[in-house]
Amino acid sequence: MAPSTSSAITLNINGEKYTLSVDHRTTLLDALRERLDLTGSKKGCDQGQCGACTVLLDGRRAVSCLQFAVAAEGREITTIEGVAEGDRLHPVQQAFLDLDGYQCGYCTPGQICSAVAVIGEHAAGWPSAVTDDVRPEAGPPPLTADEIRERMSGNLCRCGAYVSIVQAIERAAATASETEEAVA
Numbered sequence: 224m225a226p227s228t229s230s231a232i233t234l235n236i237n238g239e240k241y242t243l244s245v246d247h248r249t250t251l252l253d254a255l256r257e258r259l260d261l262t263g264s265k266k267g268c269d270q271g272q273c274g275a276c277t278v279l280l281d282g283r284r285a286v287s288c289l290q291f292a293v294a295a296e297g298r299e300i301t302t303i304e305g306v307a308e309g310d311r312l313h314p315v316q317q318a319f320l321d322l323d324g325y326q327c328g329y330c331t332p333g334q335i336c337s338a339v340a341v342i343g344e345h346a347a348g349w350p351s352a353v354t355d356d357v358r359p360e361a362g363p364p365p366l367t368a369d370e371i372r373e374r375m376s377g378n379l380c381r382c383g384a385y386v387s388i389v390q391a392i393e394r395a396a397a398t399a400s401e402t403e404e405a406v407a
C-alpha cells in the first residue's frame with residue numbers, strides 16, 4: 224500500500240482550533256488562505272522573499288509560505304486577523320492608522336505582523352545587523368529608524384513607501400513601553 228501523503232492536523236490559530244486534512248506538501252500559507260478562509264496573509268512571492276505572508280509562530284515571525292502546515296501543528300499561530308483584541312486595535316495597527324503607515328492590502332498585513340514581532344524582539348534585547356554594541360550587558364539598542372529599517376527589511380513594498388511605517392513603529396514601540404511602565 225502506498226504511504227499516505229496527507230494527514231489530519233489541528234492548528235491553533237488566533238486562539239481557535241481548526242482541524243483539517245492536508246497534503247504534507249501544503250504550506251501554512253495555503254492552508255490559511257485556501258482551506259480556512261483566513262485570507263489576510265498574502266501570497267506575494269511564495270518563496271520567502273517579500274514578507275507578505277508573515278505570521279507569528281509562538282510570538283516569533285515566520286514567512287508562512289516556507290512553513291509546512293503539518294509542521295505548524297502544536298504552535299500558537301497568530302495571523303493578521305488575530306492581532307487586534309476584538310474591536311481594540313493593536314498599538315501597531317493604531318499607529319499605522321494614525322500616521323498613514325497603511326499601504327496596500329498586499330504588503331500591509333505582513334508589515335504589521337512583522338512590526339508586532341520587531342517590537343517584542345527589540346524589547347527582549349535582540350540585536351540586529353546594524354546594532355553597534357551586541358554585548359548582552361549593553362541591553363537593547365535605541366530603536367532608531369535605522370534599527371527599524373533593518374529589522375523590517377524582510378517586508379517589501381514594491382512601491383517603496385516606507386517612511387510612514389518607520390514612524391508608526393516608533394510610535395507603537397513607545398506606546399508599548401509606556402504601557403509596560405504603567406503596569407510595572
Ligand code: FES
Pocket residue numbers: 265266267268269270271272273274275276277286287288289
Ligand atoms: S509570499 Fe511568503 S515571503 Fe513572499
Ligand code: FES
Pocket residue numbers: 326327328329330331379380381382383384
Ligand atoms: S503599498 Fe503594498 S506593495 Fe507597496
